[in-house]
Amino acid sequence: MGINWYSGSVASAINESKKQGTTFVVAIVDENGSPEFCSVLESFSGDLSRGVCVKYAANSVEARQFGEFYPVVLVPSLYFIDSANGLNRETTGGHSDPEKIRVSIQKGLGISESQAMSIDKPASKIQEASSKDEEKINVLNEPQTMNMEEPESTSQSSKDSPPNNQKADAPSDEPQPMNVDESEPKDASAKTEDSSSLSLEDRVTRAKELLRQKQEAKIIEESESAKSKEKERRQLGKSLQQFKEEQEANNIKKALEEQKREKEAERIAREKVKAQIALDRENKNRKFNAEKEERQRQVNEKARLAAEEEAKKSRIQDAERSKMARIQFRLPDGRTHTAPPFSADAPLSDLFAYVRNDIEKGFTSFSLSTTFPVKKLDNEDPSSTLKSQELAPSGTVMILPKTSSSLSSQDGGLMSYVWLLLSPLNFIFDMLSSFFSGNSAIANEPEESTEARPRPKTAYKRKSDGGQVCREGNFARLKNDMDDDDDENGTWNGNSTQQM
Numbered sequence: 226m227g228i229n230w231y232s233g234s235v236a237s238a239i240n241e242s243k244k245q246g247t248t249f250v251v252a253i254v255d256e257n258g259s260p261e262f263c264s265v266l267e268s269f270s271g272d273l274s275r276g277v278c279v280k281y282a283a284n285s286v287e288a289r290q291f292g293e294f295y296p297v298v299l300v301p302s303l304y305f306i307d308s309a310n311g312l313n314r315e316t317t318g319g320h321s322d323p324e325k326i327r328v329s330i331q332k333g334l335g336i337s338e339s340q341a342m343s344i345d346k347p348a349s350k351i352q353e354a355s356s357k358d359e360e361k362i363n364v365l366n367e368p369q370t371m372n373m374e375e376p377e378s379t380s381q382s383s384k385d386s387p388p389n390n391q392k393a394d395a396p397s398d399e400p401q402p403m404n405v406d407e408s409e410p411k412d413a414s415a416k417t418e419d420s421s422s423l424s425l426e427d428r429v430t431r432a433k434e435l436l437r438q439k440q441e442a443k444i445i446e447e448s449e450s451a452k453s454k455e456k457e458r459r460q461l462g463k464s465l466q467q468f469k470e471e472q473e474a475n476n477i478k479k480a481l482e483e484q485k486r487e488k489e490a491e492r493i494a495r496e497k498v499k500a501q502i503a504l505d506r507e508n509k510n511r512k513f514n515a516e517k518e519e520r521q522r523q524v525n526e527k528a529r530l531a532a533e534e535e536a537k538k539s540r541i542q543d544a545e546r547s548k549m550a551r552i553q554f555r556l557p558d559g560r561t562h563t564a565p566p567f568s569a570d571a572p573l574s575d576l577f578a579y580v581r582n583d584i585e586k587g588f589t590s591f592s593l594s595t596t597f598p599v600k601k602l603d604n605e606d607p608s609s610t611l612k613s614q615e616l617a618p619s620g621t622v623m624i625l626p627k628t629s630s631s632l633s634s635q636d637g638g639l640m641s642y643v644w645l646l647l648s649p650l651n652f653i654f655d656m657l658s659s660f661f662s663g664n665s666a667i668a669n670e671p672e673e674s675t676e677a678r679p680r681p682k683t684a685y686k687r688k689s690d691g692g693q694v695c696r697e698g699n700f701a702r703l704k705n706d707m708d709d710d711d712d713e714n715g716t717w718n719g720n721s722t723q724q725m
Contacts, residue, residue, distance in 0.1 A: 228270045231279050235287060235461035239468070241277050242308040248276035248334055249306040251291060253318070255283055259301040261321045266303070268323065272330050276305070286458045294465050294472075305333025311472040550617035552576065554584060556624050557648035558655060569617035574607040576616075580624060590627035595620065 231238045242249040250273060254262065266273065281288040283300045295304055295313055302318025315333030317326060549566040562584055567575060580591065593602040611617050625644050
């Protein structure tokens, strides 16, 4: 059994292969039909029957259209096209080696070695089968040959026949239209007798008519064949165009899928990078916060140690200061006097002795008192310490004059307050009297320093020991260049309380 070449159009062959889901097999042969190549293909007819097979000549329109999509490089050649997506599975050509063709057929049709069919017919049997087919064809064509030779035999026999026979038989032998397909005679002997009775002229006319009819039939057949081939060519063009469009659509689909996969991979990679960046940032922030906390802890530790050291120094200074008592004396005329530090454990009598011996008061009888707390030191025990009298580490003592010794002790406290209130007026009076009565003294001492002249209350007054006092009303700011201390730079409000 030979290869079942598909007899329909190319489009129907493609549709049939799609419908069956089989491979579309295309054989391209040369002008002579590549008999050796085709004979080898016939030996694998069993395997090729798995697909839809078509065969085109290399110079045909179908082959040229097929070459636009699948280049034809070698002739003869065999193509195996996947009907599902139009891809070329396998191509072989340029040789007639049975083994190579067998391997290509198995690969193109996707069959295994065990499924492959062996060569059943040797070359001699193939040639014998082809010779038998040719003999059958010749037998079928013999009647036409006899009809074509019939006019010559009749023409030779007509030379011996008498002329009057032509006249008698002429009316009955008019040319009749004949069908080319009815060329085989039913009765050869009857034909021979009729042809012998026809005249030479009639027989020639009849032969010409037969030739004309055959030519017309041939022309009609060629026209129909051309129309059929044109139709098949158009169908092939459409089918190949459809194949091309489907292949392009598949390529576009694959490209879109590939692009989608690339985008997805890129998105995943970007997410990974973002996650890594976030992780690195979190680790960096954690490390930075840990370092910051460590630095803050160290700073706090240093601050704590410094505060402890400062507190320790402050306690030491407070302890040292608590051992000393800095006393500021205020006179009735508004002057102030800062005494050298006393020992906090010194008796109160040392304070009275210092006022009596070292301070120029302008009066001999005096009394000492504090304003905060209000206390008259004359009534206190002279042997009591300054610390017990709340004069350590610092304090302010007012020096008040005593006008009469006959005053009772009950009125002493009241008079002290009266003198305290009148002391500013007394100071102003002393200033006015010194201003009016001191012109001659100023004239006699022209080079006296301006610092010795009386100044307003708010002016600065230089002291002999280098201190500077700024007076504003009853408040004074003390400064000692030789001993720069908080107690010296503080602002005293008339009692033992320091204003910062």
